[in-house]
Amino acid sequence: MLHARLAAIDAEPVPRGEPWLVPLLLALALASMAVIAVAVGHPSVALAFAVGGVVAVLLGWRRRAVPDLIGLPVESPPDYGLVAAGLDLCPDPAALTDGTGRLLAINAAYRDRFPALTQPTLLGGDDSHAIAQALETAARDGQGSAPAVMTEEGSIAVEIARVGHGNDRFLWRIPRPRRSPLGVLVRRLQSAEGAVLGEAGVLAAAVDGDGRVIAANDMFARRARLEGEDDRLDNLLEGAGEGRVRLRGEGPEGPILRLLHIPAEPGSGHAAGITMLFATGEGPSPSEPASLQALLDLLPLGLALVDRDGRFLTSNRAFRNAAALAEGPLPAFPSDLVVKEDKAAVADAVRRNSRGPAMSGDLAVRLTHQPTEPVALTIAGLRNLGDASVLLLLKDNSEEAKLKRQVAQATKMQAVGQLAGGVAHDFNNILTAIIGHCDLMLLRHTPGDSDYDDIQQIKSNSNRAAGLTRQLLAFSRQQTLRPQVLQLPDVVSEVSHLLKRLLGETVVLQVKHGRELGAVRADPGQLEQVIVNLAVNARDAMAGTGGGTVTIQTYAVRADQVAELGSDILPVDDYTALSISDTGCGIPPSVLGKIFEPFFTTKEVGKGTGLGLSTVYGIVKQSGGFIFAASKVGEGTSFVIYLPVHQEEQVRKIRAPAAPPPKAEETWGTGTVLLVEDEPMVRTVAERALTRQGYKVLTADNGEEALEIVNRGEVIDLLITDVVMPVMDGPTMVREARKTRPELPILFMSGYAEEQLRKSIDIDNVAFLPKPFSVQELSEAARKVLASR
Numbered sequence: 001m002l003h004a005r006l007a008a009i010d011a012e013p014v015p016r017g018e019p020w021l022v023p024l025l026l027a028l029a030l031a032s033m034a035v036i037a038v039a040v041g042h043p044s045v046a047l048a049f050a051v052g053g054v055v056a057v058l059l060g061w062r063r064r065a066v067p068d069l070i071g072l073p074v075e076s077p078p079d080y081g082l083v084a085a086g087l088d089l090c091p092d093p094a095a096l097t098d099g100t101g102r103l104l105a106i107n108a109a110y111r112d113r114f115p116a117l118t119q120p121t122l123l124g125g126d127d128s129h130a131i132a133q134a135l136e137t138a139a140r141d142g143q144g145s146a147p148a149v150m151t152e153e154g155s156i157a158v159e160i161a162r163v164g165h166g167n168d169r170f171l172w173r174i175p176r177p178r179r180s181p182l183g184v185l186v187r188r189l190q191s192a193e194g195a196v197l198g199e200a201g202v203l204a205a206a207v208d209g210d211g212r213v214i215a216a217n218d219m220f221a222r223r224a225r226l227e228g229e230d231d232r233l234d235n236l237l238e239g240a241g242e243g244r245v246r247l248r249g250e251g252p253e254g255p256i257l258r259l260l261h262i263p264a265e266p267g268s269g270h271a272a273g274i275t276m277l278f279a280t281g282e283g284p285s286p287s288e289p290a291s292l293q294a295l296l297d298l299l300p301l302g303l304a305l306v307d308r309d310g311r312f313l314t315s316n317r318a319f320r321n322a323a324a325l326a327e328g329p330l331p332a333f334p335s336d337l338v339v340k341e342d343k344a345a346v347a348d349a350v351r352r353n354s355r356g357p358a359m360s361g362d363l364a365v366r367l368t369h370q371p372t373e374p375v376a377l378t379i380a381g382l383r384n385l386g387d388a389s390v391l392l393l394l395k396d397n398s399e400e401a402k403l404k405r406q407v408a409q410a411t412k413m414q415a416v417g418q419l420a421g422g423v424a425h426d427f428n429n430i431l432t433a434i435i436g437h438c439d440l441m442l443l444r445h446t447p448g449d450s451d452y453d454d455i456q457q458i459k460s461n462s463n464r465a466a467g468l469t470r471q472l473l474a475f476s477r478q479q480t481l482r483p484q485v486l487q488l489p490d491v492v493s494e495v496s497h498l499l500k501r502l503l504g505e506t507v508v509l510q511v512k513h514g515r516e517l518g519a520v521r522a523d524p525g526q527l528e529q530v531i532v533n534l535a536v537n538a539r540d541a542m543a544g545t546g547g548g549t550v551t552i553q554t555y556a557v558r559a560d561q562v563a564e565l566g567s568d569i570l571p572v573d574d575y576t577a578l579s580i581s582d583t584g585c586g587i588p589p590s591v592l593g594k595i596f597e598p599f600f601t602t603k604e605v606g607k608g609t610g611l612g613l614s615t616v617y618g619i620v621k622q623s624g625g626f627i628f629a630a631s632k633v634g635e636g637t638s639f640v641i642y643l644p645v646h647q648e649e650q651v652r653k654i655r656a657p658a659a660p661p662p663k664a665e666e667t668w669g670t671g672t673v674l675l676v677e678d679e680p681m682v683r684t685v686a687e688r689a690l691t692r693q694g695y696k697v698l699t700a701d702n703g704e705e706a707l708e709i710v711n712r713g714e715v716i717d718l719l720i721t722d723v724v725m726p727v728m729d730g731p732t733m734v735r736e737a738r739k740t741r742p743e744l745p746i747l748f749m750s751g752y753a754e755e756q757l758r759k760s761i762d763i764d765n766v767a768f769l770p771k772p773f774s775v776q777e778l779s780e781a782a783r784k785v786l787a788s789r
Helices: 002-011 021-039 041-065 079-089 107-114 131-143 181-189 191-198 220-223 290-298 317-323 340-355 397-443 450-476 488-503 524-541 559-565 611-623 680-692 703-711 730-740 752-758 775-787
Strands: 096-100 105-108 144-150 156-164 169-173 202-209 213-216 239-243 244-247 257-264 274-281 301-307 312-315 360-367 370-382 390-396 484-486 507-513 520-522 548-559 573-584 626-632 636-644 673-676 696-700 718-722 746-750 766-770
Touching: 002 559, 002 611, 021 041, 041 524, 079 096, 079 105, 096 766, 107 360, 131 144, 131 156, 131 169, 144 488, 156 301, 181 191, 181 213, 181 274, 191 202, 191 220, 191 290, 191 730, 202 220, 213 220, 274 450, 274 573, 301 317, 317 390, 340 360, 340 390, 360 680, 397 775, 488 507, 488 524, 488 548, 488 573, 520 524, 524 573, 524 611, 524 636, 559 636, 611 626, 611 636, 673 703, 680 696, 680 718, 696 703, 703 718, 703 730, 718 730, 718 775, 746 775, 766 775
Parallel strands: 507 548, 673 696, 673 718, 718 746, 746 766
Antiparallel strands: 096 105, 096 169, 144 156, 156 169, 202 213, 202 274, 239 244, 244 257, 257 274, 301 312, 301 390, 360 370, 370 390, 484 520, 548 573, 573 636, 626 636
């Protein structure tokens, strides 16, 4: 003890003392000297000592009044890395922003759910009024919320809080939607399952957290004489001792009933749940109750009863399904259901709840049949239920895990699509330069020259490469579609003759059409490509078996049939379906989830690019449809495409007759063209092509340089610009140029889809030229825009 105390004393800092003490002692000494000088008869010396004493007193007073600033904390900038680590403790998506909405820190849940969202203020998309109002409320009152914000995933809730030392930061939280277990119980009691319980002699009622009866089966309502929404359970029952009750409505001579209350959310501290009453003399003990077992089998929760020795008594069907137990006797102990590492924790929790005070708690355990994914096991103590002393609740997470895998797959496909689109866009610039230079060289060579065939071969290969980029753009849903209102049987009929030649003599083609098919809106050429790609894949799958049958079928799918399918991806709507199935070798389950990825193929080297199914996927998704694949090894594969039925009344417009397109030879023109392109190779080809057609061409490397040319006041008859450029993109530059020249004709060049560009570019009277383009196509597009003025 003494050594510890000495060590503590040595660790304490040496006190600095009072800063005014030394000047005070000096003043006292000088005053004493002044008194002595007066006593010995030296007044002048006494006066000097007195003045020195006054100076010392003033110095001590000043040192007492001046605060010691050493050691005051220095304010440092916030550590947003530490903030992000704290946000990761929140299971819901959360973010910290400044007053302008700029992200400062986010947690992993936010990054996983909104990987492309740079600001939480953009959650509402085009309609962000609710977000703006919630942010304004949080800035004023400290708290704000938007309970229903519409996103692509559906309606979500957003909570905003003003935080920070200067109240200039905002904490965003997006609570995950949660399905209420009490709501599930209410719906089941109000359905036919409540009647089944009544026939089994069980009185059942759903009770909220305040003890009010919010739903009951007919037997409970009749015998308890329910009158309205304010009926409380404690007013309907009266105690009869030892866990038994009577219904007040049946009087003191009414039968004694046994009461069993199961909370909807065990461990949460809420009393809401289902209350069951059954006659004590009619049923056996809870270890083998016929009526109680029938009730437990109807519940959506996995329930099991355990005795004081930790052995299973009974369980319901949901518990067996969650634990993957076959029909037959249960295992001896609950610990037999989990892996070796979790056995001790489960056995200890069961023992504590069976012998100690009644309580409940949750455990994260790994089941033997599913050791990689933890599940929640709730253990609650029971009293006054005979041999049963512990209640086990096990939740089946298979559907939740399935949804997580689907979301992960969709996120991966989206990321791959963005990558493919970006690669295709950059590659289109290179192909534009190659094709353009080939066209310019062909103008100086005629058939028969030594270089003519080589130039034609280069151009042909470039066009093949352009076809690959179009397939990548199809997968990323960025290709240009020309949709029409059509019937699927007409498209199948158009391509049937080609399919018979492609499939060969060993493959039988069967075509079946359903009745009352709704019209769809899609690009017929692209749909034909979808059918051809799927049919060719089916032919290759049957090549090893010497042939087979390819069946193409169209049929209608109504909204109520979609609901019966139980798909979490397919929205409830009316669809026209196209099914293409074969009798080939099938696709293994390990490969089935990757078939729509670009460049993924199971064919031999040189027999496939891996872009066929990815192109199909992109065309279907860009047309607003859905595609699903099902396969069994050795039996065949089936692809089903769902296209939404087109509603005619939504698109009835009076369309003016289109102007006849200019003839191919009418490409010569006059005037000044301002060409804006950040890629030098594309800019050079376009400049030379337009100059050859008679135009005076002004060039600019970026949007800012183009605006300088426009502001100089030169005559410009046509502005041709790329869409995506550094510093200032094409649409921004055009908006600025239109402020001084509102009638200036615009021709956009881009490798992205025209439909996507028109949705994102809100500018009137503009034309689009897709990349890659030839010299002839550029000249025709420029001539057409100038002719429409």
